[in-house]
Amino acid sequence: xxxxxxxxxxxxxxxxxxxxxxxxxxxxxxxxxxxxxxxxxxxxxxxxxxxxxxxxxxxxxxxxxxxxxxxxxxxxxxxxxxxxxxxxxxxxxxxxxxxxxxxxxxxxxxxxxxxxxxxxxxxxxxxxxxxxxxxxxxxxxxxxxxxxxxxxxxxxxxxxxxxxxxxxxxxxxxxxxxxxxxxxxxxxxxxxxxxxxxxxxxxxxxxxxxxxxxxxxxxxxxxxxxxxxxxxxxxxxxxxxxxxxxxxxxxxxxxxxxxxxxxxxxxxxxxxxxxxxxxxxxxxxxxxxxxxxxxxxxxxxxxxxxxxxxxxxxxxxxxxxxxxxxxxxxxxxxxxxxxxxxxxxxxxxxxxxxxxxxxxxxxxxxxxxxxxxxxxxxxxxxxxxxxxxxxxxxxxxxxxxxxxxxxxxxxxxxxxxxxxxxxxxx
Numbered sequence: 001x002x003x004x005x006x007x008x009x010x011x012x013x014x015x016x017x018x019x020x021x022x023x024x025x026x027x028x029x030x031x032x033x034x035x036x037x038x039x040x041x042x043x044x045x046x047x048x049x050x051x052x053x054x055x056x057x058x059x060x061x062x063x064x065x066x067x068x069x070x071x072x073x074x075x076x077x078x079x080x081x082x083x084x085x086x087x088x089x090x091x092x093x094x095x096x097x098x099x100x101x102x103x104x105x106x107x108x109x110x111x112x113x114x115x116x117x118x119x120x121x122x123x124x125x126x127x128x129x130x131x132x133x134x135x136x137x138x139x140x141x142x143x144x145x146x147x148x149x150x151x152x153x154x155x156x157x158x159x160x161x162x163x164x165x166x167x168x169x170x171x172x173x174x175x176x177x178x179x180x181x182x183x184x185x186x187x188x189x190x191x192x193x194x195x196x197x198x199x200x201x202x203x204x205x206x207x208x209x210x211x212x213x214x215x216x217x218x219x220x221x222x223x224x225x226x227x228x229x230x231x232x233x234x235x236x237x238x239x240x241x242x243x244x245x246x247x248x249x250x251x252x253x254x255x256x257x258x259x260x261x262x263x264x265x266x267x268x269x270x271x272x273x274x275x276x277x278x279x280x281x282x283x284x285x286x287x288x289x290x291x292x293x294x295x296x297x298x299x300x301x302x303x304x305x306x307x308x309x310x311x312x313x314x315x316x317x318x319x320x321x322x323x324x325x326x327x328x329x330x331x332x333x334x335x336x337x338x339x340x341x342x343x344x345x346x347x348x349x350x351x352x353x354x355x356x357x358x359x360x361x362x363x364x365x366x367x368x369x370x371x372x373x374x375x376x377x378x379x380x381x382x383x384x385x386x387x388x389x390x391x392x393x394x395x396x397x398x399x400x401x402x403x404x405x406x407x408x409x410x411x412x413x414x415x416x417x418x419x420x421x422x423x424x425x426x
Contacts, residue, residue, distance in 0.1 A: 054086035055116050055172060058153045063088045063146040064181075065095035068137050069117050069170065070223045072237035076125070080224070080235060081118035081133070081176055082140050084149050091146045097168060097367030098214055101375050105274050108364050109169065116157045117173035124235040127225035136181050141224040142194060144187035151179035165301065166239045166328040168365040189213050194226045201228035202248050209249055215335075216367070219245045242366055243328035246335045251319075253338035258287050258317065260347045265383050266390040270397050271376035274368065275359025278352070278376050279394050280337070283387065283415060285349035289337065290314030290411045291330050291369075293354045294400055300356070300363045308400065314410040332370035340377045351411045355398055387415055 067083040085091050093099055094111045120133040129135075140147065157172035189211050193204040204227035208218050223241035225233045236244065262284045269280040292312040295302035302309040313324035324330035337350050352373065384390040391412075395402045406412045 055157050058156055058174075060084055060086055060116055060149075060151045060153070060157070061088075062086050062149060063091045064140055064143075064149045065091045065093075065115075065146055066140040066143040066220075067095035067115060068141045068220060068224055068238075070235050070238045070241070071119070072239055074121070075237065077121055077123050078235060078237060079119035079121050080137050081120050082137055082149060082151065082179060083115040083117050083170055084151055084179075085114040086116070087114065088148070089146075095168070095216070095220075096214070097216055097365065097371060100367065101273060101371045105360075105362065105364065109362065112169040112364075113171040115170045116151075117170055118151050118153065118176040118179060119173055120176050122235065124225075127233045127235060133176055133178065136179060138224045138226060139181055139184050139186075141221045141226060142186045142190045143184050144190075145183070145185050147184035148182045149179055152177045165363040166242060166366050168367060169362065187213070187217065190217065190221050190226065194221070197230045199227070199229070201233075202252070204228070205245055205248055206252050215245060215249070215370070239328075243331050246328065246331040246366070246370065250331055250335040250338050253335070253342050254287065254319070257338050257341045257347050260341070260345050262286060263344075263346045263348045265385070266387055267381035267383055268390055268393050268397075269376040269379055269381045271372055271379065273372050273375070274364070275357040276368070276372065277355040277357070277398060278372055279398055280373065280376050281351045281353070281390055281394065281412075282381070283349035283351070283390075283411075285415065286317050287347045288314070288316045288349040288411050288414070289334055289352075290350070290409060291324075291326055291333050291352045291354070292405060292408055293326060293329070293356065295356045296358055298358045299360050302356075310400075310404070310408045312408050312410070316410075316414075328366040329369040332366045333373045336370050336373035336377060339374065349411055349415065351409060353394065353398060353400075353405055355400060387412075 062085045064082050064084050069081065069083055071079040073079070083095070085094060094115060100108055100111075120131075120137070122129060122131075122134060126134070140149075153174035154177050155174050157174040159172045189208055190213065193199065193208055196204070199207075201222070205218055205222065209215070219238075219242050221227065222245055223236045223238045225235045227233070263282060264284050266284065267282040269278075269282075271278045290312055291314075292310065295309045297306050297308070311326060313320075313326045313330050333352050337352070341347055354369075382390075382393055384393065391402050391406075394405065398405070406416065
């Protein structure tokens with residue numbers, strides 16, 4: 001029988017929670033003293049307890065989804081390696097976020113907590129390293145099916161479920177001594193791009209995307225240094241590779257999006273997932289874009305405040321020259337928006353409003369933004385003749401008053417208050 005009390009205390013320690021000062025110690029997940037609707041520590045405990053006995057070893061066998069990870073700590077010397085579940089069969093769902101929309105957060109925690117990260121330290125420029133740990137990690141990144149992996153670690157895997165708003169969570173980790181891969185079949189598209197050492201990395205990303213390769217597959221291969229011109233190839237930390245692919249694909253699309261005629265109406269697309277509410281407004285203007293995120297108290301990135309925290313980033317027709325303070329979510333959503341505009345051969349002004357409510361107990365990665373914006377844009381939008389009518393509809397689906405969205409918006413304020421040449425002649 002699992003000792004829930006002792007493992008709970010262990011998770012608190014691994015999460016960096018002080019046993020003397022934290023309310024968690026007094027609560028133990030039962031009184032909800034933090035004010036959240038659910039306890040993230042308890043959620044992680046139940047997920048970890050399912051596979052705890054299976055990873056209490058220095059040897060692990062399983063079917064890799066396939067999944068690899070490149071860390072960023074110590075850059076330019078980083079840890080790379082596979083992420084392996086202690087299960088066999090078709091494990092592809094564990095690392096295919098395109099298939100996660102609509103699933104409860106417990107399922108996503110379960111998927112990711114089963115993945116044990118093996119680590120081997122290498123310099124980011126040492127892509128051609130003949131070390132078998134390096135070459136086999138790259139083989140996994142190019143695979144199209146879940147290969148069988150046998151890994152040997154220098155110690156038993158330890159650590160908490162790692163969570164990050166840019167990267168999908170994953171479970172314990174340990175340094176590798178060796179691992180073997182069998183039944184590995186390469187994705188022909190990824191393999192071709194890998195062997196083309198004259199093709200620029202961005203061209204590889206665009207080509208693969210246009211061939212129907214999943215964005216998550218491209219990001220995985222990009223992180224392991226599979227693309228680019230010869231000696232210029234580099235390992236890219238997973239966190240950075242995710243945003244780099246989203247950003248470069250979005251910028252490529254924008255080159256033509258900006259040449260299309262504008263839409264001729266106001267639209268509102270909406271969706272709800274993982275206690276996040278989304279309202280996506282499209283306006284009949286030239287290209288401009290913003291993402292506004294509202295984090296309720298007791299959510300992942302606003303745990304202690306008693307007020308809603310709102311932040312936003314934006315760009316007008318000429319784009320932006322600095323990295324968005326919101327982070328990778330900005331570029332993930334921008335890619336999803338441009339996918340729709342490319343299909344319609346139109347351009348528009350776009351304002352995305354996101355409310356993260358207390359049920360969003362753990363950040364699960366940038367995919368959550370990309371895939372839910374995609375999901376919203378697959379629905380039939382509400383259509384309006386004026387901006388004010390569209391904003392009135394927003395007030396019926398979002399809890400935060402429209403006036404506060406406008407206050408934190410650059411795009412909406414410009415649309416409402418900026419005088420244009422056409423206005424002077426009306």
